[in-house]
Amino acid sequence: MENYVAYLLILIKLVLILTMILTMAAYLVLAERKILGRMQLRHGPNRVGPFGVLQPLADLIKLICKEDFVPPHSNHLLFLLAPALSVITVLLIFAAIPFAPPLTVLGHEIPMVVCDLNVGVLFFIGLSSLSVYGVTFGGWASNSKYAMLGGIRATAQLISYELPMGLALVPLVLVSGSFSLTDIVNAQRVLPFAVTQPLAFGIFFICILAETKRTPFDLPEAENELVAGYHTEYSGLRFGMFFVGEYINMALLGSVTTVFFLGGWHGPFLPPIVWFLGKVLCLCFIFIWIRGTLPRFRYDQLMRFGWQVLIPLALLNLLITGGVLLWLRG
């Protein structure tokens, strides 16, 4: 009996999180188009429904009705696998993200996370590395020069920026003494890590910008150079999966940054879940704002910045944090 209730709870949480995230991703697309439009003195989409709120639905219907084209001479299996990989890896990470403190109902404590992994940080880093495969396969299997170039760039960029991202997380693990995301959030009850670890926060933020493949770092899909990069050959719902995957990734990395650096659900006055969502949405706005402002890096600048600036800085930060902790704890 007890077992069934536990499974049912997990199922309910899964469904809730999935619907929440998919809706959020759909409306992030709309929000991005609207905000970018306003930044360029346009209105953005405002035709479908009041203020264009039904635009995601219209886009979905359009994508479903499009022809699902698989280019000849492409590697079929990998071509079909790639978009699924890029969505699934991102969705899986949400399982480890705590949204709110445990809820107590009828004497039972319900954690507000699908599964509180004790290696949550590693789970996140591992899956975000796996998501590189989606992009690489997509670029390679399409049998197109643009997709190929986009895939190569994406692979190089994601691998290069994963290193400083991982290194920026190690100091947090040192300070909080745990790989569990819940413990990391609880370690920020007083001060978020963004204040105590500003350098790590900066490095991590730049790295997740590269991970989302958005402007300053949108080389993999640079429209004016590579048509659409690794998803040039995709159409219909498969393209939609890449597209939605990118926005789910945006929501995900917003949540991850909130968990790691902005204190998760901690905040005065308002209920925890509101704080969490508010922080995530603020970060999403900042992502969009950056996209509306900054131009794209050149490939060599991107590589040099990653390897010669971010990684040494992250290592230095790790060294200092370790030294200070050793000195403090004797």
Place this chain on the structure above:
Amino acid sequence: MNLWRGIKGTILPFWVTLSNMLRKPVTVQYPEERRVLPERTRAQIVLTRSPDGEERCVACYLCSAACPVDCISMQAAEDQNGRRYAAWFRINFGRCIYCGLCAEACPTLAIQMTPHYEFCERQPLALVYEKEDLLIEDGGKDGDYNFYHHAGIGVVNPRGSNPDETAPEDVRSNLP
């Protein structure tokens, strides 16, 4: 100094985009809002008539020759008293680019541009306008102008009897 410039160049654009976000969009949302058009807007082409109600067009083919996209075609004809007219006259508005070269080329002010631009169709063939679709009951921009009163040859009046026309010269009598 270079670093300072770099930092400034990275931070300032964020302020620019944010302040632009709070400004009013400049978009004119067409079907609901309409721009006031300039007076001499060029759009739909018409064929005008002279004050006496006759067609001005003399089917000289100059408009058709001037048209850069070849959207004007016609067939010239002549009636009993020698007046030229177009047996049929066709403008394909699906191709017309509204450049106004035809109106400039027209020696009789027959073909003229109007500011009416909302005549889109779902069927491309519906955009092919025939002479009866193009002709209007008006003189257009220069309503009093009547080509044949200046240069008509035996059409409106006998030769040489138009108000600003001199009688034909007898070329055999004015030799030196």
